[in-house]
Amino acid sequence: MSPQIMKNMLFVAVAVLLYSCKIDHDKKVDRAKFSFKTGDDTELFFKNMRQSYYDLEENSVAKFNIFRYKDRVQEADHQLLNLAIVINYLQDEAYLLLEPDESLRDQDRLEVIWSGEAETGGTILLENYNREGMLEFVSQVYEALQKKARFTLKLEGEELPLLDDPREREAFRITVSDYYRLTRVY
Secondary structure, eight states: OOHHHHHHHHHHHHHHHHHHHOOOSSOOOOGGGOOOBOOHHHHHHIIIIIGGGEEEEEETTTTEEEEEETTSOOOOSSOOEEEEEEEETTTTEEEEEEEEOGGGTTOSOEEEEEEOSTTOEEEEEEOOOSHHHHHHHHHHHHHHHHTTOEEEEEETTEEEEESOSHHHHHHHHHHHHHHHHHTTOO
8 A cells, every 4th residue: 555545544533533532512412312321331431531531439338430521620710510420340330420519518409690792691500409400500601601601600699700711611511421422412
């Protein structure tokens, strides 16, 4: 085979690999596809391609693995909303776990106000801290992030900035996107 053909084949292979590993910025969320089930193929993809971007906490008693994005902001002088992907490997399921900082942990509900371009905006509430409630809340924040929204957290009569740091926004977005791939929403 000629060197030029080899170069072309290598270029195509690299392009396909890069495209398949791309974390989607603009994909729409299809709530009809919401599921907590994972597949062997999606778990294998996560393990081989995405897991290296996460810190792993193994809970052998509960039979869970908890993955937290390595580049997340862990300490700040403002409220943080970090996420973790919890994989229940006995049930072949995965969950999104919202991990707010200490100042928000005792809140019975979270109220996030978002505003976007062209006078769009709304309120996102988290009142049920179960897996369905967290998935819906996180998905609404994710969809607003895709619209480049600004966020404020309504807390005890105050409106405090939320997800202002680009690193926080990107860690949130990537974690949700990886979770959607793991559970076949994407």
